[in-house]
Amino acid sequence: MPFIPHTQEDVQSMLSTIGVESLDALFDEIPTTLRSAPPRLPPPLKEMAISRLMRERAGKEGGALAFLGAGAYEHHIPAAVWEIAGRGEFYSAYTPYQAEASQGTLQLLYEYQTMIAGLTGMDLSNASLYDGASATAEAVLMAVRCSQKQGGCVGIPATVNPRVVATIRTLVSQLGIELVEIESCPLTGAVDWQRLAGYPQRDWLALLIPQPNYFGVLEEVDALTNWGHAQGALVIGVVNPLSLGVLKPPGEWGEKGADLVCGEGQPLGIPLSSGGPYLGFLACQTQWTRQLPGRIVGRTEDRRGQVGFVLTLQAREQHIRRAKATSNICTNQGLMTVAATLYLALLGPTGLARVATACHHNSKQLQEKLTGIVGVEKGYDGPFFHEFVLQLARPVESVLAGLFDRGIIGGLALASDRLLVCCTETKTEQDRDRYAQALEDVMKESGG
Amino acid sequence: MPFIPHTQEDVQSMLSTIGVESLDALFDEIPTTLRSAPPRLPPPLKEMAISRLMRERAGKEGGALAFLGAGAYEHHIPAAVWEIAGRGEFYSAYTPYQAEASQGTLQLLYEYQTMIAGLTGMDLSNASLYDGASATAEAVLMAVRCSQKQGGCVGIPATVNPRVVATIRTLVSQLGIELVEIESCPLTGAVDWQRLAGYPQRDWLALLIPQPNYFGVLEEVDALTNWGHAQGALVIGVVNPLSLGVLKPPGEWGEKGADLVCGEGQPLGIPLSSGGPYLGFLACQTQWTRQLPGRIVGRTEDRRGQVGFVLTLQAREQHIRRAKATSNICTNQGLMTVAATLYLALLGPTGLARVATACHHNSKQLQEKLTGIVGVEKGYDGPFFHEFVLQLARPVESVLAGLFDRGIIGGLALASDRLLVCCTETKTEQDRDRYAQALEDVMKESGG
Amino acid sequence: MRGERVIFEEGQPGRTNHQHAPDSASLKDLPPTLLRSTPPPLPEVSELQVVRHYTRLSQKNFSIDTHFYPLGSCTMKYNPRACHVLAMLPGFLNRHPLEPDQTGQGVLSSLFELQEMLAEITGMAAVSLSPMAGAQGEFAGVAMIGAYHRQRGDVERVEMLVPDAAHGTNPATASLCGFRVREIATQATGDLDLDSLREAVGPQTAGLMLTNPSTLGLFEREVETIIDIVHQAGGLLYYDGANLNAITGRARPGDMGFDAIHINVHKTFSTPHGGGGPGAGPVGVSKRLQPFLPVPMVGCQRDAAGKNHFAWVGARERPQTIGQLSAFMGNIGVLLRAYVYLRMVGGDGMRRVADHATLNANYLMARLTEAGFTAAFANRRASHEFILTLKPEMDRFGVSALDFAKRLLDYGFYAPTIYFPLLVPECLLIEPTETESKEELDRFIAAMVAIRSEAMENPALLKEAPHHVPVPGGGLGRLDETRAARKPDLIWKKRD
Amino acid sequence: MRGERVIFEEGQPGRTNHQHAPDSASLKDLPPTLLRSTPPPLPEVSELQVVRHYTRLSQKNFSIDTHFYPLGSCTMKYNPRACHVLAMLPGFLNRHPLEPDQTGQGVLSSLFELQEMLAEITGMAAVSLSPMAGAQGEFAGVAMIGAYHRQRGDVERVEMLVPDAAHGTNPATASLCGFRVREIATQATGDLDLDSLREAVGPQTAGLMLTNPSTLGLFEREVETIIDIVHQAGGLLYYDGANLNAITGRARPGDMGFDAIHINVHKTFSTPHGGGGPGAGPVGVSKRLQPFLPVPMVGCQRDAAGKNHFAWVGARERPQTIGQLSAFMGNIGVLLRAYVYLRMVGGDGMRRVADHATLNANYLMARLTEAGFTAAFANRRASHEFILTLKPEMDRFGVSALDFAKRLLDYGFYAPTIYFPLLVPECLLIEPTETESKEELDRFIAAMVAIRSEAMENPALLKEAPHHVPVPGGGLGRLDETRAARKPDLIWKKRD
Ligand SMILES: Cc1ncc(COP(=O)(O)O)c(C=O)c1O
Numbered sequence A, B: 001m002p003f004i005p006h007t008q009e010d011v012q013s014m015l016s017t018i019g020v021e022s023l024d025a026l027f028d029e030i031p032t033t034l035r036s037a038p039p040r041l042p043p044p045l046k047e048m049a050i051s052r053l054m055r056e057r058a059g060k061e062g063g064a065l066a067f068l069g070a071g072a073y074e075h076h077i078p079a080a081v082w083e084i085a086g087r088g089e090f091y092s093a094y095t096p097y098q099a100e101a102s103q104g105t106l107q108l109l110y111e112y113q114t115m116i117a118g119l120t121g122m123d124l125s126n127a128s129l130y131d132g133a134s135a136t137a138e139a140v141l142m143a144v145r146c147s148q149k150q151g152g153c154v155g156i157p158a159t160v161n162p163r164v165v166a167t168i169r170t171l172v173s174q175l176g177i178e179l180v181e182i183e184s185c186p187l188t189g190a191v192d193w194q195r196l197a198g199y200p201q202r203d204w205l206a207l208l209i210p211q212p213n214y215f216g217v218l219e220e221v222d223a224l225t226n227w228g229h230a231q232g233a234l235v236i237g238v239v240n241p242l243s244l245g246v247l248k249p250p251g252e253w254g255e256k257g258a259d260l261v262c263g264e265g266q267p268l269g270i271p272l273s274s275g276g277p278y279l280g281f282l283a284c285q286t287q288w289t290r291q292l293p294g295r296i297v298g299r300t301e302d303r304r305g306q307v308g309f310v311l312t313l314q315a316r317e318q319h320i321r322r323a324k325a326t327s328n329i330c331t332n333q334g335l336m337t338v339a340a341t342l343y344l345a346l347l348g349p350t351g352l353a354r355v356a357t358a359c360h361h362n363s364k365q366l367q368e369k370l371t372g373i374v375g376v377e378k379g380y381d382g383p384f385f386h387e388f389v390l391q392l393a394r395p396v397e398s399v400l401a402g403l404f405d406r407g408i409i410g411g412l413a414l415a416s417d418r419l420l421v422c423c424t425e426t427k428t429e430q431d432r433d434r435y436a437q438a439l440e441d442v443m444k445e446s447g448g
Numbered sequence C, D: 001m002r003g004e005r006v007i008f009e010e011g012q013p014g015r016t017n018h019q020h021a022p023d024s025a026s027l028k029d030l031p032p033t034l035l036r037s038t039p040p041p042l043p044e045v046s047e048l049q050v051v052r053h054y055t056r057l058s059q060k061n062f063s064i065d066t067h068f069y070p071l072g073s074c075t076m077k078y079n080p081r082a083c084h085v086l087a088m089l090p091g092f093l094n095r096h097p098l099e100p101d102q103t104g105q106g107v108l109s110s111l112f113e114l115q116e117m118l119a120e121i122t123g124m125a126a127v128s129l130s131p132m133a134g135a136q137g138e139f140a141g142v143a144m145i146g147a148y149h150r151q152r153g154d155v156e157r158v159e160m161l162v163p164d165a166a167h168g169t170n171p172a173t174a175s176l177c178g179f180r181v182r183e184i185a186t187q188a189t190g191d192l193d194l195d196s197l198r199e200a201v202g203p204q205t206a207g208l209m210l211t212n213p214s215t216l217g218l219f220e221r222e223v224e225t226i227i228d229i230v231h232q233a234g235g236l237l238y239y240d241g242a243n244l245n246a247i248t249g250r251a252r253p254g255d256m257g258f259d260a261i262h263i264n265v266h267k268t269f270s271t272p273h274g275g276g277g278p279g280a281g282p283v284g285v286s287k288r289l290q291p292f293l294p295v296p297m298v299g300c301q302r303d304a305a306g307k308n309h310f311a312w313v314g315a316r317e318r319p320q321t322i323g324q325l326s327a328f329m330g331n332i333g334v335l336l337r338a339y340v341y342l343r344m345v346g347g348d349g350m351r352r353v354a355d356h357a358t359l360n361a362n363y364l365m366a367r368l369t370e371a372g373f374t375a376a377f378a379n380r381r382a383s384h385e386f387i388l389t390l391k392p393e394m395d396r397f398g399v400s401a402l403d404f405a406k407r408l409l410d411y412g413f414y415a416p417t418i419y420f421p422l423l424v425p426e427c428l429l430i431e432p433t434e435t436e437s438k439e440e441l442d443r444f445i446a447a448m449v450a451i452r453s454e455a456m457e458n459p460a461l462l463k464e465a466p467h468h469v470p471v472p473g474g475g476l477g478r479l480d481e482t483r484a485a486r487k488p489d490l491i492w493k494k495r496d
């Protein structure tokens, strides 16, 4: 039987040990009215047949040269990452409740926490949340708890990824937290901090600062952080961790640094996979430790003074604190932290900086090439990181369709005349030229 | 540096420990006339770039529905096989010289030996040779040693895979062993044992018996074995181990059973890979143990009576016996035995029998379908296993070309009018119909 | 044996895997105030050091692939390797979530079929796959219950009923959704206390979250009555599907009358737990909650030629949705594993799963009680798991459930869940799952019996356990959790 | 801790992984005399049991991925994971060897380039990739030398010269090729004894097989003279390339004047050793041996449009070939790994490999001699490996090289090669390779020093080693090899 080791003899002898006649009898406490037939599912397939089916389905996917970003990014993932992350001992273990028998996962998580804290410039990190968007929602909830205020609002710039904002809305709306949009400047594509002074006075609990923002544009994080702090708000940095190979860590933003930092860990060795599983991270400064949601691993010792690692500060969590927990999260994205940790260890400071620099370089080159085409203009002026907006003189949808016919997914349509384009280290000069050539052709063609 | 961990400081401090100035100085014993510049190779590629290149190259390969066998067979390989075989502890270990630190490999090899011995009906097996062909050559050499005769000849039926025969020729010819071809019957495609009586008297050292033979035909192994033994020859069974899920094990052939059994282990969980690495196996009866080439693992105990495994009977091998060793083999196909062992353990007796039966069934069905086409006849009459010969009324090369245009590799051309076709459990009814339809079309088209 | 160094201790300044000379690329054009002034403090190690370090670390885990793992409520069963390999095919891995649907028909068709299959198995009207774990499935379900009441203007329903035996995520979720949590007691029989329930329900009742079989490992015999009581009070019923492995193919929550359910695919559908995730928590609902399902979902349209076209369906098409729960579409890679599993197991196979999971649990319970252990509910049928209480052992030998658990590690078994559910003192919640063989169960029984003898003869052996956890570099003694919490040491710093 | 049961002990009659009802297929039409009467005696276990058993077994290995492995002559360096992953791409794995060349341009072009690159690195005129390991490469080389003489009618050349320090495969191969083996002595300096050589050569000399750097870890300083002597006597020169890692990018056997060479890609080119293989042993030759190279080889033709077409070239095109060495084309999957490795490392990188391999060896030798150990050739430069002789330790404390080796296992290091080469008493042949870090070497040195102190103070500790090999279920003591050979127990049988 698939995955069930029992022989007929086993079943018989076990039933007689239990003292029942049949397997049916094991379900005699289920009211007869509720008993059901086996579900009607497609006939079972052997591994050979399902393998063929899935290979066919996988074969159909993708294949186009995609210049898509908008929150999920294609990067080269060193082969060692998934060769190790796929090992059964990581893959098939549970959440490390029994510390002594789970030191592999626990020590790795401790190392992960250290890396994330180091990258973000924070004092500590939890051991993962579901994804970047839900982690940002958790950061908002956490900031509200930290602020210990009743009422008040959370500032969310219009430059935050709209998918993240939608997720925040779903997850915090049940608690009636007010989310206030902060406008961005149509020229730079960033928040204009100087205009913030003119904002109506409000009781700000927290301020989100995306870096880079949804349009790839770099925000003036120092000024924004100082402004947030001046309002008495907690500052939450929402960052792309890969960009932190070269960008200033949120812990050093402004005079006091961000208070919380969260974001999507997918760029760190996690495949695109049509949307998940990804990795949410959340780091903070020590004073907020006990408000942090999710697992946290700590270093400790055994009786003999040998170092070991355990899940700690569990009094924050649902299984202890129940209705008063910092979050309802239980299962998180453990295996994704394995991948991220391996990725960061393999790259190291130099490697990460080089990848980030190559992304920047390639996207800059691509932007220059594309904006040399008639009818293609820069969407914004500001400095950007590996993603930029184009303003097109032709309808975006038809341009994208024309590119698709040429094997290129040109980016994400933001509006009928605006396209968000991403270019990471994976795109060679040849790829960029191919895009430019195709766009030039399409712009001519779809012209009128 | 790629795969080299040394920092500049490391290098300096190590050089000064050694007491030299530079890396160059480490090579000062090489005569200056012999020193060379670094080789001129293509510029190094990053992992990202080589990954892309190899993916492109892999993407070009195969893709056609191939009905090829002739010594290498497509089977479904359960996912668990290579997930486990690829584990670093198996993959990156050496030959298990230090037994206590190599129990994983050693115990596995012991289990492998047990499985091969069980499948073939022999008393023991070695721990692998390079491939089926070279294993057969080793079996010939071994039989010659066992026979302890000077002169004499080895009988090789015309039904043995010609690639195997060519390999035997290369490997034993240096020693002047005479190989005598034994004819086959043009009707059955098998050796006609009754005609052997009429053979000129000869001093037979050994007789090879292929089962199934190169044409997929099943030989009358009992009669052949008895004939061989009557001539004083050692009988060497050359078998497809997968077929032994249902076919009589060589240990039970004739009255006394074969003396040695060898063959290609590729069908047991090893991918086709354009030709290798595969797995040669060689099993024998106890009396010949000390003539067996290659590694052998034995079970033993430590001081405290705990069971453990070691390489044993090493006095047969080149590192001890040097010029008088049973073979020059050193590195063998260790990791392939890991795959074969996993494959056999996953399938078990029932699974192996079912796969073999499915192969038989599918090939039978295909043969019936194809020989229903005008101009397509059976090549031979005898019973066969998962491979059969077709006699075509059109030139084989043009038929194959026509099939290829339709995405099908129809088999292997044996002669201008004969085609060897293989059909394993991987070919569904739909696949077989597709082949039949294509062949029908091609036969019509290429007709005259 | 010393433990494994942390990766930072393996590093050397200036060591890098980066293979070649830096490219000409630079950041010159970015404002320096936005850049890092010092490199990030990451390890500087070689590829071999990384591979060796993490391979060695991995060996320090117990896992399904290496050990029996009878962790109650967690359904630690075999994760078929085919599911992993097929979900990791490059075609699936490399597709960007925002690519047009036409490049994703393979993955979308699989997810669509998974939605349908899960609906059939649970008996619910529709399923959304987007929640990323059980707790998020709960969130979706409870948020939908809230949305339903709000939509009907039934705004007084601020209370969520939760049995005292419930998993912590249940009350935590209810809070997160803005509900007040009210606990319902459990009877000594293990069934819910209907009197408490009757007393608790009222116009303020938004719903009840029930786990069935419950976290006590018992099928709730009065489930129909419970559902009636709550429905009649105007509340809805949430089904915590963590224990679905006990009843697939035998009974369906939808048939029982539940309005919402989450499914832990990392339990019943055998996707790996990954040392803490990712899982996925699809949520199924009855008709009335259908409009509120979280997005995106997968839709299917048949064209004139009869060909199916699969597409993501979002808030635009489903205006009443509670919204999206993640930036993209949830844990698709995990869902693909569940899909492959389900296609291999099939409908009859899903019943076999429940049958043998239940058989294993009842067998273990029978043998262990025979051997002198005390089942918390000895007169009940175990579902796929059951509870032992070590209260007698505590009273007689002074050894706790924790001591037993730690000693089991020495014997090479992962420990059952301990101290959950909270109702039963010194409890072990034991879930063997259907993928373990009788021999393995017998070995576990033998270990339990041996430990019980040790408890009588030499309780210190248990109290100081573990002594020699059988992993490389093992021999770690019991770790001091109090110290960890008192002086948190949460990131590595250079020490001397 | 008991060891791991063998897989047969895990089985139960009737247990099967086979997932579904048997098909209607049958064997009815086959003659019953050709069929098995009883099922093959294979284990009857579940997929989980297989995965668990072999995962646990794997953990009982030391390997490069888990341990420092300074096994001399074996070049146990890091096997980059990218090589593995890329060689295992489904496109490569699923192609049948007899498919037309047009479906194999990806693999053929890679192999063609590999032939060219290996020729450039070794300085040989041409390379054939078909030998499946070093020993088979030797066979090919020596057989070509034989074919060369035969073709010239020089049939008296029946003797192959082999230094006494040579690896066992050298004399074994010479015998297999029908040559009489004549040993040549080594001087105390470690160089070959030229007088013995001069004495040995003559009209019966077919050739000399030389390893350079030799198995003593020394570059043969008189190599030019040696080559002259043999060539002048009409013999050819075979280069055993096992130690190529010591000189890549620094010197080339072809430039030295060798006629044939094999390359162990599982050493210098970092393909994994797989616990015993597969490797690959490409063979390179000078011009005069080129016609004899084993087939198949990969050829390249440029068409009118300048596009390359790659194709297998066999005996038909190369009538003087010594023939084929395997049924198909050798260990292609392994060769692809070598190709990927070479493309990542590049030409300068190949020099860096030799440089750092040599640096590590000389550093270890310097530190260990400083610490009181005796280098067999203290006044020579080590190549990528070097020899310690423990003769002094044997004499003073009664501990052998074997004892040292076994004790190193307790410290978590694989042991160096022991008792090879045969010339040096109580020898350890130590090869660290370039992929190990200075820290790791320092830890190894510390262990060696500690063991030496133990040898002085408590030699029994070494003689009974290992005591607690740090693997799960470790704690195995020294295994009795004599018993294993005396009463061979080579397959598992049910015992009671
Ligand atoms: C009964 C029960 N409910 C809910 C959950 C939460 O599921 P998840 O961990 O997937 O969020 C669990 C998981 O342990 C559980 O056992």
Ligand SMILES: Cc1ncc(COP(=O)(O)O)c(C=O)c1O
Pocket: B329, B330, B331, D073, D074, D133, D134, D135, D136, D167, D169, D170, D211, D215, D240, D242, D243, D264, D279, D281
């Ligand atoms: C010096 C030397 N020559 C030849 C060989 C044989 O190579 P292989 O094991 O690949 O057959 C070896 C391998 O150990 C070796 O060290």
